[in-house]
């Protein structure tokens with residue numbers, strides 16, 4: 001059996017980093033880890049190919065080669081996936097869809113022949129057998145949360161690694177918290193399940209053996225969801241890194257209670273974690289209570305961010321406007337918080353009711369749902385009726401973006417961040433970093449309309465934050481992505 005693993009295209013969102021990836025000559029941020037893991041679960045006798053449409057074009061000849069096409073993706077990839085499913089079917093190919101988009105029953109996958117809901121590990125054997133016999137069912141559902149200690153190493157050799165800026169590995173799935181808008185806990189559960197330290201080291205070994213050096217994203221929903229297991233893992237991770245002379249820097253997502261555990265922070269610094277994404281959501285306590293994000297109310301938010309930064313880790317954070325309890329000054333309060341916390345990469349989005357979440361169920365009961373979510377945090381597009389006047393909310397949201405991604409404001413905030421950043425690890429310098437620097441000097445330093453602010457920032461970084469200079473260049477390049485997208489948001 002020949003299987004084509006197809007990963008549809010992401011639209012241009014804050015998370016795509018498309019405008020920044022051009023600088024180091026990369027096409028996408030991360031390879032599709034879920035599909036590569038599915039590949040490893042399929043019978044070894046099957047022939048497998050991967051086409052990630054974010055790094056290469058899906059050709060008719062790719063589809064013609066295959067007996068069956070396996071798609072995976074998120075809701076935000078729905079439009080591209082719908083088009084690719086239709087193409088595969090026109091060529092007479094059997095189509096299978098899994099991943100978060102399948103668990104969400106998104107309308108864009110309605111034409112697929114077979115849907116795999118939930119995690120793949122416990123159903124993929126049955127699906128493969130049924131496909132071989134020509135008797136596959138329309139729907140497969142994982143009977144339980146899978147035991148990830150049995151999850152195999154992903155088939156990374158199928159990915160063109162040089163086209164990505166970062167590689168990904170996974171340690172855990174699930175999160176113990178209860179945020180009302182979150183779909184992670186609905187899909188992966190509230191009991192975080194973790195791989196063993198040996199599995200994680202094996203994933204790092206594989207990356208190292210395949211020649212990867214640089215950033216590695218630990219794609220966990222909440223890396224510290226199971227603190228006991230993380231504390232068992234981190235010393236092994238530190239040991240592995242030392243033995244291999246620190247070939248990687250690590251990035252992950254965690255809940256804000258990370259700032260309540262300095263032992264954890266110290267271990268993460270030692271393991272070369274250089275960036276962590278936190279769901280801060282809002283400085284408005286009433287809105288945090290509304291969304292049952294109580295872990296963000298336990299300690300002062302600013303203090304928490306600064307403590308993590310002091311451990312040498314850049315804080316990247318998510319913010320949301322549109323909660324029922326948001327007061328009229330929420331937009332100014334968000335801007336002020338982002339400024340004071342000095343968070344360069346602040347992902348601000350409108351509240352979205354994702355399918356099958358607690359928020360979705362509440363808004364449905366209240367008769368306030370308008371349509372399915374597009375899963376795109378860049379669009380000023382609401383899928384429910386907010387308490388605040390819709391126009392006021394949309395204008396306030398655009399004003400936050402306009403303000404925080406004004407180049408002068410961004411570079412000032414990034415300079416403030418570099419002053420707060422404690423000593424940590426430095427990324428190993430790779431060839432693409434030098435390419436990125438030269439392109440940044442050319443495009444941002446000579447051709448951009450914010451070149452004056454850019455040079456001021458670079459010179460100041462060299463003078464005051466020389467030890468963080470490569471971070472400064474990376475953040476200047478990332479800023480370009482946000483400047484470009486924010487101007488686009490102004491026009492949509």
Ligand code: SF4
Nearest residue numbers: 175177178179182184
């Ligand atoms: S902390 Fe993050 S992953 Fe956990 S429930 Fe809240 S939003 Fe979801």
